[in-house]
Amino acid sequence: MGDINIRKVGKTGRITFTRPKALNAMSYEMCIAIEDALDAWSDDDQVKMLVIDAEGEKAFCAGGDIAELYETGKAGNFAFGQKFWADEYRMNAKMFEFYKPVASFMQGFTMGGGVGVGCHASHRVVGESSQIAMPECGIGLVPDVGGSYILAHAPGRLGEYLGLTASRLAAGDAILAGFADYYIHEKNWPELIAKLEETGDWTLIDAAAEPVPEAALATQEDEINAFFGGEALPDIVNALKASKSTFAEAALKKLSRNSPLAMGCTLEIIHRVRGTETLRPALEQEYRFTYRAMQKGDFLEGIRAQIIDKDRNPSWKHALSALPATAVSQMLMPLGEAKLTFEKGD
Numbered sequence: 001m002g003d004i005n006i007r008k009v010g011k012t013g014r015i016t017f018t019r020p021k022a023l024n025a026m027s028y029e030m031c032i033a034i035e036d037a038l039d040a041w042s043d044d045d046q047v048k049m050l051v052i053d054a055e056g057e058k059a060f061c062a063g064g065d066i067a068e069l070y071e072t073g074k075a076g077n078f079a080f081g082q083k084f085w086a087d088e089y090r091m092n093a094k095m096f097e098f099y100k101p102v103a104s105f106m107q108g109f110t111m112g113g114g115v116g117v118g119c120h121a122s123h124r125v126v127g128e129s130s131q132i133a134m135p136e137c138g139i140g141l142v143p144d145v146g147g148s149y150i151l152a153h154a155p156g157r158l159g160e161y162l163g164l165t166a167s168r169l170a171a172g173d174a175i176l177a178g179f180a181d182y183y184i185h186e187k188n189w190p191e192l193i194a195k196l197e198e199t200g201d202w203t204l205i206d207a208a209a210e211p212v213p214e215a216a217l218a219t220q221e222d223e224i225n226a227f228f229g230g231e232a233l234p235d236i237v238n239a240l241k242a243s244k245s246t247f248a249e250a251a252l253k254k255l256s257r258n259s260p261l262a263m264g265c266t267l268e269i270i271h272r273v274r275g276t277e278t279l280r281p282a283l284e285q286e287y288r289f290t291y292r293a294m295q296k297g298d299f300l301e302g303i304r305a306q307i308i309d310k311d312r313n314p315s316w317k318h319a320l321s322a323l324p325a326t327a328v329s330q331m332l333m334p335l336g337e338a339k340l341t342f343e344k345g346d
Contacts, residue, residue: 004030006037011048011200013041015117020056025065026113028084034117035091038098048200049101051193052118057129060106061114064088066139070303073294082338085144085290088116089283090342092146096120096279101202105189106130106180116145119179120279123205126171127186132179135166137258139306140298140314142266142289149282151266152274154178156221157228163266164228164236165254172215182209223247231271233264233323259298260318264328265289280342287340288332297331 005016015034017024041047054060072080095102095117104118105125110132118124119132126132134143134151143151143163151159154177161167162177174180182205184192192208195201217224227248230236240252255263269289273282293299298316305314318327 003027004033006033008041008044008047010197011046012197013037013044013047013050014197015050015052017054017061020054020058022065023059023062023109024054024056024114025063026061026088026117027065028068028087031084031088031091031113035087035094038091038094041100042098047100049103049196049202050098050121051103051105051196052121053105053189053193054107057108059109059114060104060118060130061111062109063112063114063135066303066307069294070300070308073300078294081294082291085287086340088113088145089287089340090344092116092120093279093283093342096146098122103196103202103205105193106132107186107189109133110179111135112147113145115147115150115179119150120146123182123202124180125182125184125189125205126174126180127184127189128171129186130171130174130180131168132174133166133168134163137164137262137266138166138302140259140262140300140302140316141293142262142269142286144283144286144290146279146282146286148266148269148273148286149276149279150178152270152276152282156225158217158221158224159270160228160236160267161224161251163270164233164258164263165251166258167254170213170216172213173217175212176215176217182206183212184208184210220247227251230267232325232328233260233267234321236267237320256320259302259314259316260320260323261298261316261327261331262289262302264323265331268328268332284340285332288335291335291338292331 003019005018069081102121103123104121106118134147136143151163227239240248269285
């Protein structure tokens, strides 16, 4: 297909995003194609490892292609989005659980759906242009595609901070926060990928790794831990409001742009999955939210304000200072028979 190139090269299974003009945004078809490749290569002895990259300089994959989600949701068809997310999350789980080494090379923007592919690889490479983020709260969603798992396992309260503020991570920060493993200058990627294709030897990535750039977030860790350790969103908001520090004012400004309901649920999901060792519990929690996101959440309004009308003036369901705990509980209640399964065809 034109948006993604999936093939075997040498001793590797190769996946390349090939829609750079759309910042390699992930469509439903691309998601299913990746899952089919994972299924096919799992038992293929010729494939020693997977290598995932993308065309263009601007983005590895800047998120999901949400135009169709918006159109179907506005028409009252919530089933399309629910199936989209369920199928995507199943693919994310297979990527995380794939028992052969998977190397991802993430230049430029890696956000949302891109995180669900590249950041669940076993060998995650970033370079000088890399910018990784989970900006979902800005459109009324929670960090999903298993992103909540990475946030929950970041040092200290970095995960809460990154999930709620949607801050972008350069290479050093991405490695500090657990979204990437290796820093390699991007001019060296083609030669390294060619060697991986020839040999299937993933230890070449370790050998090629370069010193990690300084992480800007490291200088803010004490403040992040102090302000973002609250049990619920109002606790964090009140702590930030009570401080006159430059950090607190900047963080509060970022929170004020995002959906309070999405941020409250993000915080709760991070807390729930912090002690887990596998991706599936995180995906199950995320799906409880996304299943309800169109009908009961801020998703459609967030897309309207950010992407359709571009007025950047969303009318959220709740005020930042007045998010009831019951609203969070209702979005994250078990789904009963509609719960996420990881079986094809369900």
